[in-house]
Amino acid sequence: TRKVTTHRFVEMKQRGEKISMLTSYDYTTASIVDGAGVDGILVGDSASNVMVGNGTTLPMTVEQMIYHAKSVVNGVKRALVVCDMPFGSYQVDRKEGVKNAIKIMKESGCDALKLEGGAEIIDTVKGILDAGIPVMGHLGLTPQSINKFGTYAVRAKDDAEAEKLLADARLLDEAGCFSVVLEKVPAALASRVSKELTVPTIGIGAGAGTDGQILVVADMLGMTKGFNPRFLRRYADLNTVMTDAIGQYVTDVKDSTFPNENESY
Numbered sequence: 001t002r003k004v005t006t007h008r009f010v011e012m013k014q015r016g017e018k019i020s021m022l023t024s025y026d027y028t029t030a031s032i033v034d035g036a037g038v039d040g041i042l043v044g045d046s047a048s049n050v051m052v053g054n055g056t057t058l059p060m061t062v063e064q065m066i067y068h069a070k071s072v073v074n075g076v077k078r079a080l081v082v083c084d085m086p087f088g089s090y091q092v093d094r095k096e097g098v099k100n101a102i103k104i105m106k107e108s109g110c111d112a113l114k115l116e117g118g119a120e121i122i123d124t125v126k127g128i129l130d131a132g133i134p135v136m137g138h139l140g141l142t143p144q145s146i147n148k149f150g151t152y153a154v155r156a157k158d159d160a161e162a163e164k165l166l167a168d169a170r171l172l173d174e175a176g177c178f179s180v181v182l183e184k185v186p187a188a189l190a191s192r193v194s195k196e197l198t199v200p201t202i203g204i205g206a207g208a209g210t211d212g213q214i215l216v217v218a219d220m221l222g223m224t225k226g227f228n229p230r231f232l233r234r235y236a237d238l239n240t241v242m243t244d245a246i247g248q249y250v251t252d253v254k255d256s257t258f259p260n261e262n263e264s265y
């Protein structure tokens with residue numbers, strides 16, 4: 001199995017082949033996700049919500065992202081592994097952003113980094129690219145700025161914000177990013193951006209016109225409950241599968257039917 005590269009992402013767009021991505025935060029899940037044939041795995045800072053139970057992605061640290069990314073890298077043979085730079089690790093200035101980017105690459109072994117934002121961080125994005133690190137952009141709903149937005153509602157519904165998003169996407173493309181995530185924006189806008197960019201767009205809640213799709217793995221497997229945005233398709237009900245299995249285990253222990261003779265030494 002040949003490892004997927006950032007160049008393959010761009011080739012897939014040129015060929016018109018859609019790109020499939022999911023998140024992962026640990027070795028065991030990443031092994032399954034990679035084995036199932038996904039093209040790219042994002043070690044998202046959504047680990048804050050999914051793995052830790054925080055209300056936002058803001059608390060994640062560089063050290064925590066490295067821990068998750070290293071765990072994922074250990075389980076992956078084929079997929080491109082992209083790691084989110086956490087809030088605060090690249091917003092201060094270019095020098096600090098490049099330093100943290102190099103640290104995450106060195107200590108996790110991941111293939112690329114993702115940063116939220118456009119014009120505001122373009123200088124830092126260029127610095128990271130200059131260091132030889134592939135960068136994925138992220139526009140639209142950018143959860144690290146939730147305290148500025150005040151809501152997780154659909155972004156760029158008005159013309160001014162749509163024009164800013166398009167301009168930001170062009171900036172990231174011209175700077176040399178290999179891909180751009182578009183989160184929770186109108187499908188028509190995401191299609192327009194996807195047609196204009198030379199590099200692939202990866203959508204989440206951005207309609208079918210993007211060059212690829214990404215979902216949070218725990219959400220699409222139905223492990224999480226109570227998070228039901230319209231863009232989320234649940235491919236399994238692991239919450240029920242796990243609850244039933246664990247309930248059966250509890251019963252078997254109480255009944256003394258586990259372990260049996262074959263399960264004993």
Ligand code: KIV
Nearest residue numbers: 023044045046181204
């Ligand atoms: O952290 C995350 O999971 C993400 C994706 C939803 C794009 O950034």
Ligand code: NA
Nearest residue numbers: 044045046084
């Ligand atoms: Na993220």
